[in-house]
Amino acid sequence: MKKEYDFKKMKLRRRGPLAAPNAKVMKTFRMDLDILAWLQKEGERSGVGYQTAMMMILRKTMHGETNIVNEQKIREIVQEELKKVI
Secondary structure, eight states: OOSOOOGGGSOOOOOOOSSOTTOOOOOOOOOOHHHHHHHHHHHHHHTSOHHHHHHHHHHHHHTTSSOSSOHHHHHHHHHHHHHHHO
8 A cells, every 4th residue: 555645636526416306216116907907098188108297196296286185076965866865
């Protein structure tokens, strides 16, 4: 070993951020076949792939643009039940 090293000759590399803010992560998960089939149909209907369709749906839900519970379906059920009572 040398007693002294000249670090001025050493090439320094600057590292960027660990993950870009818009980076995508590869993650494996399982989903039911009926959900996959539905996502594929939704993707075809909107002209995108099923993964893009899934991301669009999740992003809308994340930002509160859609409710997970279908409000229209709840209204229909309530109206049907009210008709039975009246």
